[in-house]
Amino acid sequence: MAVPSVPVQRVVDLRQQGADNNRIIEVLRSENYSFQQIRDAIQQADIKKNVASPGTPVQQQMPSPPMGSPPPSQPSMGAAPQPVQQAMPAPTPMPNKPMVDLDEIQRVLEEIIAEKWKDSEKTINQILEWRAMVNTKIKEFDARINEFSNRIDALNTVLGQKAEAFNETMQNVDTEIRALEKALNKLVPTLSDNISELKGLVTNINKKD
Secondary structure, eight states: OOOOSSOHHHHHHHHHTTOOHHHHHHHHHHTTOOHHHHHHHHHHHHHHHHHHOOOOOOOOOOOOOOTTSOOOOOOOSSSOOOOOOOOOOOOOOOOOOOOOOHHHHHHHHHHHHHHHHHHHHHHHHHHHHHHHHHHHHHHHHHHHHHHHHHHHHHHHHHHHHHHHHHHHHHHHHHHHHHHHHHHHHHHHHHHHHHHHHHHHHHHHHHHHO
């Protein structure tokens, strides 16, 4: 719904409900009227109020004769008529210039602006607190990631050292196996010859018996 340019009738209705200028400004601001519209409406409402009740003009009446006094003489037929003085109507009083308390309106506007600024400042402080909390959480998360990365690096180092030690051990075992194999290769023919000689001796002993 379109908002009237100057809410004069709205100001009149609110005043009839007993609202003062401060309350009128608050109500009209909640109805999306600008400060200029509210100011013009208050001024026009004051003018409209003063014009609607300018005051009743005082009617001039001829004074009545006191009791017992003879009635005023009537002019004779031949006498010249006396001019009748007509009562001049009382001048209509001009409407007073509306008294608008600009200081009061300015004070109310300053209070509204200060209140809005407090709300905005509170919101900004909440945003800054939320930002600080997020930054703290991010730093804690980064610290945990770095710690986890350091542990992985340390584990990789230990595993690498273990692997190197295992490879060195396996190389030593392989060397020992090869040396044992060479020794067995040298020992097997001699052992085979000894077994053959021992077998011949046993055979000869059995023949003698």
